[in-house]
Amino acid sequence: MMQKQIAEWRNPGDLRNRLNASREVAPVSLPNCRLIKGIETGSEDIDILPNGLAFISSGLKYPGIKSFAPDKPGEIFLMDLNEDNPRAVELRISRGFDLASFNPHGISTYIDRDDTVYLFVVNHPHQKSTVELFKFVEDDNSLVHLKTIRHDLLTSVNDIVAMGPDSFYATNDHYFSDFLLVFLEMFLGLTWSNVVYYSPKEVKEVASGFYSANGINISPDRKYIYIADALDHSVYVMEKHANWSLTHVKTLQLDTLVDNLSIDPHTGDIWTGCHPNGMKMFYYDPENLPASEVLRIQNILSEEPVVTRVYSDNGSVLQGSSVASIYEGKLLIGTVFHRALYCDL
Numbered sequence: 001m002m003q004k005q006i007a008e009w010r011n012p013g014d015l016r017n018r019l020n021a022s023r024e025v026a027p028v029s030l031p032n033c034r035l036i037k038g039i040e041t042g043s044e045d046i047d048i049l050p051n052g053l054a055f056i057s058s059g060l061k062y063p064g065i066k067s068f069a070p071d072k073p074g075e076i077f078l079m080d081l082n083e084d085n086p087r088a089v090e091l092r093i094s095r096g097f098d099l100a101s102f103n104p105h106g107i108s109t110y111i112d113r114d115d116t117v118y119l120f121v122v123n124h125p126h127q128k129s130t131v132e133l134f135k136f137v138e139d140d141n142s143l144v145h146l147k148t149i150r151h152d153l154l155t156s157v158n159d160i161v162a163m164g165p166d167s168f169y170a171t172n173d174h175y176f177s178d179f180l181l182v183f184l185e186m187f188l189g190l191t192w193s194n195v196v197y198y199s200p201k202e203v204k205e206v207a208s209g210f211y212s213a214n215g216i217n218i219s220p221d222r223k224y225i226y227i228a229d230a231l232d233h234s235v236y237v238m239e240k241h242a243n244w245s246l247t248h249v250k251t252l253q254l255d256t257l258v259d260n261l262s263i264d265p266h267t268g269d270i271w272t273g274c275h276p277n278g279m280k281m282f283y284y285d286p287e288n289l290p291a292s293e294v295l296r297i298q299n300i301l302s303e304e305p306v307v308t309r310v311y312s313d314n315g316s317v318l319q320g321s322s323v324a325s326i327y328e329g330k331l332l333i334g335t336v337f338h339r340a341l342y343c344d345l
Helices: 002-007 014-018 179-188 278-282
Strands: 045-048 053-058 075-080 104-111 117-123 130-137 142-149 157-164 167-172 193-198 203-210 213-218 224-229 234-240 246-253 257-263 270-275 292-298 306-313 321-327 330-335 341-344
Touching (some): 014 179, 045 321, 045 330, 053 104, 075 104, 117 142, 117 157, 167 213, 193 213, 193 224, 203 224, 203 234, 203 246, 213 257, 224 257, 234 257, 270 278, 292 321, 306 321
Parallel strands (some): 104 157, 157 213, 257 321
Antiparallel strands (some): 045 053, 053 075, 104 117, 117 130, 130 142, 157 167, 167 193, 193 203, 213 224, 224 234, 234 246, 257 270, 270 292, 292 306, 321 330
């Protein structure tokens, strides 16, 4: 993939194709959908524990993307999906953590052997990239901040998947962090985006050559890592090795900008929130809203994976879907900067 990374300078005219600039979606509805009260400024990523507690990151400010509350700090919400009518509760964050610059992006949970729940949060304070590690205290709906992780290889982090109480894989969605250089990177079609493995003992690049590595997750048997390349409209399947390196197994090509990936722990199905038309995300127009689309990918390792459009909306209900997670026959759909939708399947 390194050769690919250096060799692929694309025709700038391809940017419209990578953004799917001309695509419109036909609606696909689900029964009993309702918008979640209190989530008004995004629900960019969602991670659901096996017991049905769902963590939701909200309030992302991302260069070039719409924000309805640009001066409001980000938040982490919790929903108990076992309740008949679950509501979103903001989690209190321990004193000493800089809440004013909290700008949460991708999240991932890790349950330790002693049942401690760790929450990893990609954060962009002052448009930098850090990973914040919290311990979840269920008794009082709070997060205790344990540490801030910074590294020269964690430059433009989008999403993470936890591998242990202080280790993870992370996607860098761009090589550059400066907004103008990021735009140039997209315009020229550079494939300089990558995936990094982080632990206190070792930090290394494990995959490269992506247009824009976005969502990342792991198969239930923990043998495979799945990576969404938003601007390549694809999901990469990588085999994970004992030394944490990754090797490419296959790529599933889709016709949408794939954002975050969620895994059904029982079936191994991949659920993803997608952007059918990326141009509408980057050039926000209230008269031509960014649409939402949820795909379910079954049997991705087989010769013929089954891809189903489970939900889509033209933006009139839900703008800019970025994640879709399921629990006990319910679907929770998050967005980059808009609302969150809870539906029966």
